[in-house]
Amino acid sequence: MKRSANRADISRKTGISTTRLSRLVTEPNSNLRADELYLIALAINVDPCEVQKELFNNLKLEEL
Template identity: 50%
Template structure:
């Protein structure tokens, strides 16, 4: 499961409702939630955040929490 998938699961988000509100297909939402190699587009993240009434920055922080800057 991806960070987005874990976030949506913790929040008990209904993917069918998110799909309806965002126009993102349920199959695409499932791919984003389950497949770590799938790339989440900024537009998709923003629409998902709006659909679940959460600040986009909060979703971004959760989805990207594993990213770190390289140290020299």
């Protein structure tokens, strides 16, 4: 799932600074918070659950 979005528009809609949005895009260890993920998904008209599935599809439970 790839979408192009204007950072200034997302910032205005979410209250997340454009600096923070840029950091989330360029720095892999920037620790995206759940509330930020939710707000960004809403701002770009995507289901937040679908975003989580896409981002975290590599996570699996350990077998016992």
